Amino acid sequence: MRTHGRKNGFVTMGQEARLLKWLPRIGLPKGRRLADAGIPDDAPVVMEIGFGNGDFLVYLAKQNPDWTLVGVEIYLPGVAKAVGRLEDAGVIERCRITQLPAQYVLTHQVAAGQLDGIYINHPDPWPKPRHHKRRIVQKDFAALMVSRLKPGGFIKLASDIEALAEWMREILDATPGLTNVAGGGGYVAREQNRPLTKFEQRGIDAGRESYFLHYVREESDV
Numbered sequence: 001m002r003t004h005g006r007k008n009g010f011v012t013m014g015q016e017a018r019l020l021k022w023l024p025r026i027g028l029p030k031g032r033r034l035a036d037a038g039i040p041d042d043a044p045v046v047m048e049i050g051f052g053n054g055d056f057l058v059y060l061a062k063q064n065p066d067w068t069l070v071g072v073e074i075y076l077p078g079v080a081k082a083v084g085r086l087e088d089a090g091v092i093e094r095c096r097i098t099q100l101p102a103q104y105v106l107t108h109q110v111a112a113g114q115l116d117g118i119y120i121n122h123p124d125p126w127p128k129p130r131h132h133k134r135r136i137v138q139k140d141f142a143a144l145m146v147s148r149l150k151p152g153g154f155i156k157l158a159s160d161i162e163a164l165a166e167w168m169r170e171i172l173d174a175t176p177g178l179t180n181v182a183g184g185g186g187y188v189a190r191e192q193n194r195p196l197t198k199f200e201q202r203g204i205d206a207g208r209e210s211y212f213l214h215y216v217r218e219e220s221d222v
């Protein structure tokens, strides 16, 4: 399984101490399935893929006190920042965090129909056509996400790159078992209370607007 993007980088000693404290409790290392991660049976389970510095994960945890959040991020300094922010916000025990690629986590650690929702905010655009295969939303990945959602579960995505938003919309509109809440070919409005993520802010600073997609898994079998 090949993934692209930076994985390692500098972590302060303080961050390292927090990682060593929390990852044995809330980490999802290879070999540990989400089903064995001590999540209460009745808790909605919602995943954020590519959580960056973790600010949106903190927002989701605070807004939804009954949810368990599963954060997936391949960049170690991002994981380190998120662990600190989640601990400071007092929500870390309702989170499960992994540095493994989302493709691996969904394939090997998450069971069919286990997730209530998936967020992907501002995934890497990989603008050069020869690198489009590196984009995270691909036909097979879309089908994998759908298979891991409960019927009625959601996928919500955002991008400040119009060409990438169109790419994701075309793939997801064509994925069996998904309904585009905005209607085929449409985007939804920005949710009012959403915080700006680092990359949404970066888009604004560069004069770009963001595009938002919302899909629901249909009730029938996929």
Ligand SMILES: C[S@@+](CC[C@H](N)C(=O)[O-])C[C@H]1O[C@@H](n2cnc3c(N)ncnc32)[C@H](O)[C@@H]1O
Pocket: 003, 004, 005, 006, 049, 050, 051, 052, 053, 072, 073, 074, 075, 078, 100, 101, 102, 103, 120, 121, 122, 123, 124, 125, 136, 197, 198, 199, 200
């Ligand atoms: C452009 S950043 C966006 C970060 C954040 N969501 C935001 O909106 O500011 C994309 C993030 O996705 C992560 N990422 C890329 N490929 C990934 C993968 N296969 N699994 C999990 N995370 C991934 C990157 O490390 C990076 O932090």
